[in-house]
Amino acid sequence: MNASSFGYREREHTADWELEAWAPDLPGLFEQAARGMYALAAVRLKDGSSLSRTLSLSAYDSEGLLVAFLAELLFLGSAEHGEGGRLGFDSFDIRINGNALHATVSGAPILSLDREIKAVTYHILKIRRTAEGFEVNLVFDV
Amino acid sequence: MVRLQDMTRISPYEWVISQGFRSDMRVPVRLFATQEILEAVMEDNSLEQAVNAATLPGLVGEVLVMPDMHQGYGFPIGAVAATTYPEGAISPGGIGYDINCGVRLLASQIKIDAVEAELDSLATAINHHCPSGVGGDGVVRLSKSELETVCRDGSRWAFKQGYATEADLRRTEESGRLEGADPGKISPRAGERGRPQMGSLGAGNHFIEVDVVEQIFAPEAARAMGLSEGCLVVQIHCGSRGLGHQVCSDYVDRFQAVVHRYGIKLPDRELVCAPLNSAEGQDYLAAMRAAANYAFANRQVLAHQARLAFEETLAGKIKHWQLHQVYDIAHNMGKVETHVIGGKSLKVCVHRKGATRAFGPGTPGLPSEYRSTGQPVLVPGSMGTASWVLVGTEASMQRSLGSSCHGAGRVWSRHKAKKSVRGETLRQELESAGIHIRAGSMAGLAEEAPQAYKDVDEVVETVIGAGIARKVARLRPVVVIKG
Numbered sequence: 299m300n301a302s303s304f305g306y307r308e309r310e311h312t313a314d315w316e317l318e319a320w321a322p323d324l325p326g327l328f329e330q331a332a333r334g335m336y337a338l339a340a341v342r343l344k345d346g347s348s349l350s351r352t353l354s355l356s357a358y359d360s361e362g363l364l365v366a367f368l369a370e371l372l373f374l375g376s377a378e379h380g381e382g383g384r385l386g387f388d389s390f391d392i393r394i395n396g397n398a399l400h401a402t403v404s405g406a407p408i409l410s411l412d413r414e415i416k417a418v419t420y421h422i423l424k425i426r427r428t429a430e431g432f433e434v435n436l437v438f439d440v
Numbered sequence: 441m442v443r444l445q446d447m448t449r450i451s452p453y454e455w456v457i458s459q460g461f462r463s464d465m466r467v468p469v470r471l472f473a474t475q476e477i478l479e480a481v482m483e484d485n486s487l488e489q490a491v492n493a494a495t496l497p498g499l500v501g502e503v504l505v506m507p508d509m510h511q512g513y514g515f516p517i518g519a520v521a522a523t524t525y526p527e528g529a530i531s532p533g534g535i536g537y538d539i540n541c542g543v544r545l546l547a548s549q550i551k552i553d554a555v556e557a558e559l560d561s562l563a564t565a566i567n568h569h570c571p572s573g574v575g576g577d578g579v580v581r582l583s584k585s586e587l588e589t590v591c592r593d594g595s596r597w598a599f600k601q602g603y604a605t606e607a608d609l610r611r612t613e614e615s616g617r618l619e620g621a622d623p624g625k626i627s628p629r630a631g632e633r634g635r636p637q638m639g640s641l642g643a644g645n646h647f648i649e650v651d652v653v654e655q656i657f658a659p660e661a662a663r664a665m666g667l668s669e670g671c672l673v674v675q676i677h678c679g680s681r682g683l684g685h686q687v688c689s690d691y692v693d694r695f696q697a698v699v700h701r702y703g704i705k706l707p708d709r710e711l712v713c714a715p716l717n718s719a720e721g722q723d724y725l726a727a728m729r730a731a732a733n734y735a736f737a738n739r740q741v742l743a744h745q746a747r748l749a750f751e752e753t754l755a756g757k758i759k760h761w762q763l764h765q766v767y768d769i770a771h772n773m774g775k776v777e778t779h780v781i782g783g784k785s786l787k788v789c790v791h792r793k794g795a796t797r798a799f800g801p802g803t804p805g806l807p808s809e810y811r812s813t814g815q816p817v818l819v820p821g822s823m824g825t826a827s828w829v830l831v832g833t834e835a836s837m838q839r840s841l842g843s844s845c846h847g848a849g850r851v852w853s854r855h856k857a858k859k860s861v862r863g864e865t866l867r868q869e870l871e872s873a874g875i876h877i878r879a880g881s882m883a884g885l886a887e888e889a890p891q892a893y894k895d896v897d898e899v900v901e902t903v904i905g906a907g908i909a910r911k912v913a914r915l916r917p918v919v920v921i922k923g
Binding site: 308309310311314315340357358359362363364365366367373376398411412414416417418419420421422423434437439440 | 484486510511512513514517533536537538574628633642643644682685687688692693696697708709710712850851852853854855856881883884887923
């Protein structure tokens with residue numbers, strides 16, 4: 299049982315990184331997973347600059363949608379996407395309809411990050427319903 | 441949960457989990473490990489993941505697990521599995537996100553005693569010439585058409601650009617170019633990620649290391665490789681960078697729906713797979729080969745850059761400063777190979793995830809200089825500890841699908857390592873031990889602390905004890921470059 303109705307924490311994993319996230323609803327769960335992913339990579343954003351991106355994604359199921367959402371954020375946070383450098387986000391307006399997601403995410407260029415996440419995996423991935431809402435464990439390849 | 445009593449001890453170095461252990465297993469699991477190693481890995485999910493891997497459709501023989509095993513995602517790290525070709529399955533997660541992550545070894549006739557005073561400058565020069573760090577750009581920015589050529593031609597592209605010699609190509613697995621690669625099967629995003637990163641190390645556990653050949657165990661094999669006691673060598677450990685990560689992500693995602701279409705049931709979604717002879721399986725195979733070729737070219741460009749660093753630092757100060765290639769070998773790869781399994785010669789798709797190909801003497805495809813010794817097997821240790829050069833044996837061909845271990849293997853989580861070790865303290869300790877360190881991130885350095893890994897000597901003694909490799913040389917680090 300988690301003390302707060304939403305949040306995330308790092309779990310022990312021998313080689314990669316495992317994150318547990320929880321929230322009262324599915325959009326909140328996606329937001330907590332994104333915040334947790336940024337925390338694992340120790341992402342710091344530039345002050346005084348803001349930007350936003352709109353994401354429209356669909357997948358085979360909710361777990362696939364979560365992987366697609368986090369993978370999209372990873373890509374926007376990589377140096378290779380060619381739209382003004384690495385971008386990170388700290389504000390999330392997420393709508394989920396079945397297996398489709400529409401989100402507006404706001405943030406800033408990334409000032410620094412300590413660690414590289416290669417990919418979001420499907421390992422042990424199952425979004426679970428709880429009495430308080432939803433929870434999920436995610437393993438990131440690093 | 442797998443317990444020690446669930447395994448049959450075959451020898452001090454081999455254990456088997458029978459197919460009957462779990463009803464969905466299609467083949468047994470053979471573990472190359474001592475009891476001490478097994479007891480240590482029982483603290484994570486390595487063995488459960490090995491049992492899960494044994495459920496893939498079309499498996500033949502046994503799922504094999506090397507002594508550097510540790511928990512991964514889907515497959516454990518250190519796993520080798522063969523599926524029938526072409527009707528068996530191919531699993532992108534059984535090859536890994538860093539497609540063709542591997543190790544290249546360059547040797548020299550530079551005596552450590554002659555260059556001790558130059559090592560710090562050498563570390564600076566390598567760090568300067570070989571870009572590293574989180575997501576960093578590489579030496580070459582490829583155009584779209586150049587990227588396609590790299591994905592098709594691998595190290596052959598690097599040769600045409602002046603980054604390689606013919607000897608480099610000959611001494612690379614598959615001559616640095618997998619047939620059947622199709623850049624048209626990688627996504628535009630994978631291409632976009634790959635274009636700026638050619639000739640870059642990345643971060644995480646990737647590194648460039650300068651080592652000294654501390655001891656030689658097999659003089660004839662060492663001679664064939666050009667390894668001399670007391671001389672410097674260079675190891676380069678990296679893979680296919682963002683391009684490979686994206687290829688794996690794309691196909692793991694695409695295969696989520698495919699498994700249902702083919703009626704495949706799996707205990708872990710990261711094991712998703714498709715029949716090799718399906719359109720999806722063929723597409724992944726062609727894309728995976730393209731990413732593998734990118735990785736061969738990437739390590740080749742980094743080898744060229746390491747040579748520039750040696751030239752810049754040592755030319756004019758010593759007579760023979762040149763570096764020649766010993767070998768370049770993948771440890772995350774899917775290959776179609778022929779092996780004798782159950783007394784029959786079978787064409788199979790061998791998945792190696794955190795395991796090194798270890799072909800024995802006489803195996804077709806080895807360069808002539810290694811035909812009688814067996815293929816070099818490169819086993820880097822943890823940062824600051826020894827590394828090993830081994831060779832494959834007749835037994836590795838008979839009993840481990842021509843495979844052996846790939847490193848020390850983690851025992852601590854990254855979380856535990858960063859809580860237990862301060863990066864700056866570790867850097868000072870390594871420097872005091874005479875190892876010149878260049879690291880992009882102190883947090884990253886702490887996560888790769890030697891305490892977080894198994895004893896590589898114990899891992900190597902296990903594969904030697906099991907007979908699936910033979911010792912050639914032990915290396916001691918003097919320069920470490922980490923992203």
